[in-house]
Amino acid sequence: MAFKVIKESILKYNDDIAENIRTLLKEKKILMVNIISSPGAGKTTFLEKVGPMLGRKGIRFAIITGDCFTSRDAERIDALGLEVVQINTGGACHIDAALVKNALEEINISGKDLIIVENVGNLVCPAEFDIGEDMKIAFLSTAEGADKPLKYPLVIKESKLAVVNKVDLLKYVDFDMDFSEKCIRQINPGLEVIKISCKSGEGIERVLEWIKNKIKIKKENVL
Ligand SMILES: Nc1nc2c(ncn2[C@@H]2O[C@H](COP(=O)(O)OP(=O)(O)O)[C@@H](O)[C@H]2O)c(=O)[nH]1
Numbered sequence: 001m002a003f004k005v006i007k008e009s010i011l012k013y014n015d016d017i018a019e020n021i022r023t024l025l026k027e028k029k030i031l032m033v034n035i036i037s038s039p040g041a042g043k044t045t046f047l048e049k050v051g052p053m054l055g056r057k058g059i060r061f062a063i064i065t066g067d068c069f070t071s072r073d074a075e076r077i078d079a080l081g082l083e084v085v086q087i088n089t090g091g092a093c094h095i096d097a098a099l100v101k102n103a104l105e106e107i108n109i110s111g112k113d114l115i116i117v118e119n120v121g122n123l124v125c126p127a128e129f130d131i132g133e134d135m136k137i138a139f140l141s142t143a144e145g146a147d148k149p150l151k152y153p154l155v156i157k158e159s160k161l162a163v164v165n166k167v168d169l170l171k172y173v174d175f176d177m178d179f180s181e182k183c184i185r186q187i188n189p190g191l192e193v194i195k196i197s198c199k200s201g202e203g204i205e206r207v208l209e210w211i212k213n214k215i216k217i218k219k220e221n222v223l
């Protein structure tokens with residue numbers, strides 16, 4: 001019997017929505033960054049640190065936090081008086097474009113310069129899903145081992161910036177920074193690496209400048 005084979009990529013539906021988001025954000029000249037890390041690397045702590053700094057610099061932004069079940073991250077951001085929408089994936093290990101579209105509908109995006117997405121803690125699946133962002137940021141930490149860029153190459157390949165957090169712990173953990181950078185460069189030779197500590201504040205200003213520069217480029221319609 002004749003039968004049909006449907007060959008459409010499972011990601012096509014997602015990619016169509018992501019493209020719609022990208023078009024909307026291009027029109028409005030809003031930069032969107034997608035922060036991807038393993039659980040506990042310090043994404044929310046970074047947002048707690050950087051959010052008030054962005055506000056003081058006059059940058060208008062909102063945060064979307066992704067988590068399987070809880071609203072703990074959004075509660076932490078909200079406690080600082082920052083605008084935040086929580087996505088609960090109901091157990092799924094990544095955020096997809098449809099969820100981001102729904103979250104954006106909860107934000108008054110007119111007049112915003114920046115949307116920061118904290119993806120679900122996972123170095124594998126989030127890297128595969130386009131959510132309409134301008135760029136992914138690979139957010140690593142010294143507590144998780146220097147070889148992770150090699151083990152999770154897609155997120156490194158897909159990112160425009162690698163942040164290595166928790167440098168304050170370098171004296172306590174076996175983390176070879178040179179080797180880690182070598183692994184990063186092996187996967188993505190030109191990738192910029194910024195080392196930070198959300199605890200001491202070291203390096204945070206550099207990430208902020210990086211984001212500010214990308215906002216400027218977006219406003220000039222280059223991205
Ligand atoms: N020592 C140290 N701890 C950190 C740093 N950044 C985050 N943490 C801690 O790491 C843990 C996980 O942080 P969290 O922001 O919840 O990670 P997330 O799961 O990536 O959002 C918390 O106990 C933070 O206090 C840092 O730079 N240095």
Ligand SMILES: [Mg+2]
Pocket residue numbers: 043044045073118
């Ligand atoms: Mg978090």
